[in-house]
Amino acid sequence: MSLKAISLFSGVGGLDFGFEAAGFETRVALDLDPVACATIRLNRDWPVIEGLIADTLSSSILDAAGVSVGEADVLIGGPPCQPFSKSGYWARGDASRLNDPRADTLGQYLRVLEDTLPKAFLIENVPGLVYRGKAEGIEAIRTGISAINKRAGTKYSLEFKVLNAANYGVPQMRERVFIVGSRDGTRFEFPNPTHGEPGSGLEPFRTAWDAFADLPRPADLKSLKVQGKWADLLPSIPEGQNYLWHTERGGGQPLFGWRRRYWNFLLKLAKNKPAWTIQAQPGPATGPFHWENRRFSAHELCRLQTFPDFLQFACTRADVQRLVGNAVPSALAEKLAIEIARQFLGKNGAMDTASLVPAAQSPVPPAARPAAVPANFLHLIGSDSEHPGTGLGRSASSRAGVAA
Template identity: 50%
Template structure:
């Protein structure tokens, strides 16, 4: 196998399920060059073309049907010369969102799990120096580890057929530990061709690091919008006029009998992100790709986040452009890997491939802007919602709510839904550390 030599050689990569390029941008910042980006969504393809016209895109962006020979031709590389094959296969089969929406997940029985198999097929065909699979934590749940077993079994077969020694390391990383002002945990399955193991990068920010977590204020506190833009960002739907009565950093739980507002809802009877607002002095909660009209996080000024603000909260570089309307752009951002988190992983991989010392400084991390202004005083609840004042039953507890009672039915029907890369838990069933109230 031919491979790059010397620390000066630029590392290359082939990217599958590229989306808007969040994972690639992190690898780019760590010294990798994307030779080919495979993505089938039209808006995401346009986003990539506009921002990174040098990234070759095959006409057929469906990784399930793309011949490896075409990938190598576009990359101008031969088998064994690809440094990194990276990608985040659609994660609904393994996500908590799908579990709570349907009461179960079909995991490898889900047709969309074929994207993982397709990635492994292409890995065998091109034999990269390292394979990087990014996904939600659920891909490696110990209770249901079919995906992990699939990866390990397939790589054992590859090793037997080709004399390689692919060995897989699994790490779970929280984006806030790496200068991303947003709570978003991701799993990385990393397999080196020569049996090297992946040492997870140590947190750069947060407790014990000497650096504070990046906050929403650090990311978007300097962003301003004109009156027309603010009109377009006004909240919509049944609950829009209730949002100003909730303080920043809180959600609907403010208006329960255990909160400090009015008793309008039962405790933990709504989605966690229902009427959830950013706090200036904390990282943002996970930006979802396809939220409903009352799904946060909303801006502390009681409005939708702009595309530029969401991109900054994800640590996309300044000026990165997204194709399509608001919904299409939000979907791309919400489905993306935070580039700063990807950079931390990529720098560790680059150091391993080059046999060099790991450098922890991240060029894409959001830096501090200093203390934020004090929170604004919430408004009074408007008259239209005061009819809800009264006694409301709390959620009965984990395993006793409507979703739990539907699980036997859901296991038989297993309806599918949710965003391609959404890892937000859509139902708040009592996890105290996630409560905003």
């Protein structure tokens, strides 16, 4: 029998696909985004609740899942990271806040946790949630869990760790914090990394080539063409490089000042390395880009997030990018789900290795030779200087002038 999962802030289902591969069944998925909900319905027969979590009764979630209070094996979700201002609710126990549609998403996750009392829970979020000196978010969760335990008589534990997906076989460098707890107080031990750099004693990182090697080239390359004023410059940047190639410290032409741009400006994949983090809403010159000097197809985006193969989408490519870029890599979710099942739920027969990790592919083709800089960019040579240092750049100076 499948283990039972309740999924909040489900998005396109990155967490859910991983838990599914580890033997869990998503009994209900909830999300506000109609495109995400439509995509889940297109690919899975999970019950889907489409709407604001603040407007959704916990009893409705339980009814849709077909489970009673305390029966779900796990509650999973990645509450959007912006608002933590109402964490005081969890210290004061002010129940009137639960019906406020403006209540923060973190508080709403904890509200559903208290109302459903699953055997375990997992929260995914950005690493900034636990940064030292700026940890209001994790403290809100800690306070909320303590308040739940006091009111419900539970013993929910709480462990958190920032994980890089590449260390677990995902062909993408992507850091997120995961918070895991058990209703009976069992402390969670996060799985050790399985993949790393050569010489680490671990399996080699899975690479962009591992993700794409067996895929045919996209049929509609025209739709993946890079647009904008910098598009024609991209072919002149080698694989694995970004705009810094075209600075005085790089190997190209000094078109830009050192560190005058964001890191992912004109950033291009290297075949023999993991991808950099996929962005949900990239600008026209924001990478990473494919080494063929184009954007990724929907199938390629899914491969970089280790989603199950051949998901269907009935939306724009921009929507696909947003859905995939906001998701959790499924192979990492699978490894965490395996450990939750083993450590909390007594499923010692669970698979030992994640099935969604791509196989290593070899040989890796050599990098393509970069093109020459187009003539219409040559006027930029020597036109910019290096960044002068933290707090001294153009934007900082502009802000200082406004403040003065």
